[in-house]
Amino acid sequence: MTTIHHDAQPNNESVRSPSASVPIKAVIFDMDGVLVDSEPIYFEIERSSFAHFGAPMTEEEHHTYVGVTLESMWRQVLDRHRLTNSVEEVLSYHRKNVMQTMTAHEGLVAIDGLERWLDWLQENGIPVAVASSSPRALIDLIMEKTGLGRYFNIRITGEEVSQGKPAPDIFLHAAEQLGIAPAHCIVIEDSRNGVQAAKSAGMRCIGFHNPGSGQQDLSRADRRIISYDDLWAIKEGLPFEEQLPAKNKSRNAPEGIIMPLGIHTGEYHLSCPVCTLRGVLYIELV
Numbered sequence: 001m002t003t004i005h006h007d008a009q010p011n012n013e014s015v016r017s018p019s020a021s022v023p024i025k026a027v028i029f030d031m032d033g034v035l036v037d038s039e040p041i042y043f044e045i046e047r048s049s050f051a052h053f054g055a056p057m058t059e060e061e062h063h064t065y066v067g068v069t070l071e072s073m074w075r076q077v078l079d080r081h082r083l084t085n086s087v088e089e090v091l092s093y094h095r096k097n098v099m100q101t102m103t104a105h106e107g108l109v110a111i112d113g114l115e116r117w118l119d120w121l122q123e124n125g126i127p128v129a130v131a132s133s134s135p136r137a138l139i140d141l142i143m144e145k146t147g148l149g150r151y152f153n154i155r156i157t158g159e160e161v162s163q164g165k166p167a168p169d170i171f172l173h174a175a176e177q178l179g180i181a182p183a184h185c186i187v188i189e190d191s192r193n194g195v196q197a198a199k200s201a202g203m204r205c206i207g208f209h210n211p212g213s214g215q216q217d218l219s220r221a222d223r224r225i226i227s228y229d230d231l232w233a234i235k236e237g238l239p240f241e242e243q244l245p246a247k248n249k250s251r252n253a254p255e256g257i258i259m260p261l262g263i264h265t266g267e268y269h270l271s272c273p274v275c276t277l278r279g280v281l282y283i284e285l286v
């Protein structure tokens with residue numbers, strides 16, 4: 001369990017959002033409802049578990065649990081419905097229910113347009129992470145089933161931080177793993193709880209309106225989209241910082257001083273075309 005030290009409480013409005021022009025150096029993706037359309041499947045599994053334990057559930061209440069961990073959801077359900085079962089009992093039943101159904105499900109595929117985005121981010125050297133309230137075993141299963149695992153080496157589950165969404169811990173931990181300050185991260189989220197977590201972490205947030213994720217208030221997100229095509233259309237307006245700018249930087253290189261040998265002074269960002277090696281070369285007059 002990773003404890004993240006932060007002053008922000010879930011509803012703390014005092015964390016300042018970075019201004020729109022602060023460079024974006026990393027993208028943190030939520031998983032359910034953002035990488036895959038798994039929320040409708042979750043809803044169905046949850047309905048059967050709620051019925052099993054005798055918790056009558058309105059759609060309105062159900063939608064408030066989107067984006068939170070299994071444990072957080074069940075603690076709230078047991079409390080609100082005054083059920084006497086232990087958290088351990090309901091969690092063990094429900095977790096098995098989730099893993100069996102998701103493993104057998106044949107419709108778990110990456111959301112349309114996502115891979116074009118991930119390829120573009122990779123080409124531009126922008127690192128990514130997935131930060132999901134789902135259990136780690138499910139994150140790994142979905143990464144494997146969809147083939148998205150090749151993009152996501154950094155996978156954070158809400159179960160490994162002390163407070164899940166809507167607290168900011170999961171996103172702060174993801175930023176730490178990425179080695180990028182929160183103000184330089186942008187989060188893509190489909191749930192109210194997730195948007196709140198991202199904003200409390202001091203990050204910018206794109207609200208992904210996915211009808212499969214139920215009624216979600218994404219009004220606190222900085223931008224709202226309904227598809228990855230939408231996001232693609234606005235990408236030039238987002239201040240992504242190129243981190244593999246070998247091609248582009250060399251075009252800018254003549255800004256330095258030209259030496260007699262025809263070499264330019266200045267900073268050159270280099271990347272190996274066949275492996276992941278990167279480096280910065282400084283040439284200066286001595």
Ligand SMILES: O=P(O)(O)OC[C@H]1O[C@@H](O)[C@H](O)[C@@H](O)[C@@H]1O
Pocket residue numbers: 030031032033039042065066067068069070073131132133134135191194
């Ligand atoms: O953080 P993510 O990837 O949106 O995961 C959300 C899901 O995580 C699960 O643990 C919850 O039981 C779901 O109800 C929830 O919606």
